[in-house]
Every structure is written in C-alpha cells, then in structure tokens.
Amino acid sequence: GESVGLHLPTLSVQEGDNSIINCAYSNSASDYFIWYKQESGKGPQFIIDIRSNMDKRQGQRVTVLLNKTVKHLSLQIAATQPGDSAVYFCAENMFSGGYNKLIFGAGTRLAVHP
C-alpha cells in the first residue's frame, strides 16, 4: 500500500565497511522492485532493480536480494564510501486501477563516517 508518514531510520557505518539496508514491501503480487538513492533536495536516482522471478541481482558495488516468502528486499553496498551517504528507498511496481505504478517504502538514511 502507500507509504505512511514515518520518520526515517538511520544506518551509520564506517567508510570501507559493507552496508545492508532492508525494506519490507506490501503486495505479494508486485512483480518488479527498484532501489533508489535520494540526496538532499534532489529527486530519486535509480540504483538497481530486480524482477520477482529472481532472488539476487548484482551491480557495481551493490547487490539486491529478494525474499518473496516474507516480502523482504535488501540492498547491500560493498566498501561504503562517503558519497554513498543519502536516503535509500525501495519501491515496488504495483498494477492497480489499470496502471503500473511505483509505491515507495519508508526509506533509510545511510550515514557514512570517515
């Protein structure tokens, strides 16, 4: 369903460590999932996506894992850098009212410390 007004949780990591950001989605019929990065005052930026017929997808320094059984998605960032500091959102593609639309999760703020 729609994301409700929640304050963002924060994940603090040391530069060089790996980060894992988690997300629970709502609709078991959703067929496509995307992770976005949002920096302050900017629009969301695509990071990586995964379709529901997969359980893992890797990109450059990022990996997305999908567990459909528990409707859970995670984003792993390897060797986290200060430039990775931002808010991260997962989004699920939902077909509703005759249209495909992206519904965003609550988001997690990633703070990378040198």
Next chain:
Amino acid sequence: GAVVSQHPSRVICKSGTSVKIECRSLDFQATTMFWYRQFPKQSLMLMATSNEGSKATYEQGVEKDKFLINHASLTLSTLTVTSAHPEDSSFYICSARREVYNEQFFGPGTRLTVL
C-alpha cells in the same frame, strides 16, 4: 538519455494563490507520468497518475479539484496546486515512464513553500 526536468525548481507563494509546476521528458515520449509529494524526512507518496489525452487517476485521499493535472502532450505534464495553503508546502516530484522499456525516470523535484 532519459532526462526528466521540472520547472520551477523552487517556488514561494502566498496563501490562496495557485501554483503551476511543469514536468517534461526531454528525450523520450511518455504516455504516463506520475506526481509524488514528499514531506520532510518522509517517503514519496504517489498523488496521481497522469495520462496523455485523458483524465488523471488520483490516489485515495488526494483532492482532484485542488491538485489539477494536465497531460497535454507526450512530453509535458503539469500540476497546478489551486488555492495553496501552508500545509501544501512540500517537495513535489514527477516521474515519466518510458514505455518501450517500462522504465520510470524521476525529475529533480520542486520545492513549494506557501506563506
């Protein structure tokens, strides 16, 4: 490629006035565009789906008479906030779907402040 722009990037207006925000897909055609609203430290909430040549589809709880959407061409959708009030102050973000690849690209957002 696949760039979406918004104009203006920032607008301040007086309570009771109307504000128009434009969303353009610069290098692709978009039959479908989306409007989101984001309050500070919160997620993006879908307001409406904008369809070229037809009426927009609004999400539950979004007033269609207050948030007027016009998708006049395959590269332009506009959101007009009518009779704006301070509680309408927010970050408005549009996105455009590139149909061939079923990808959705986001604009940079418009910060609306209603005094």
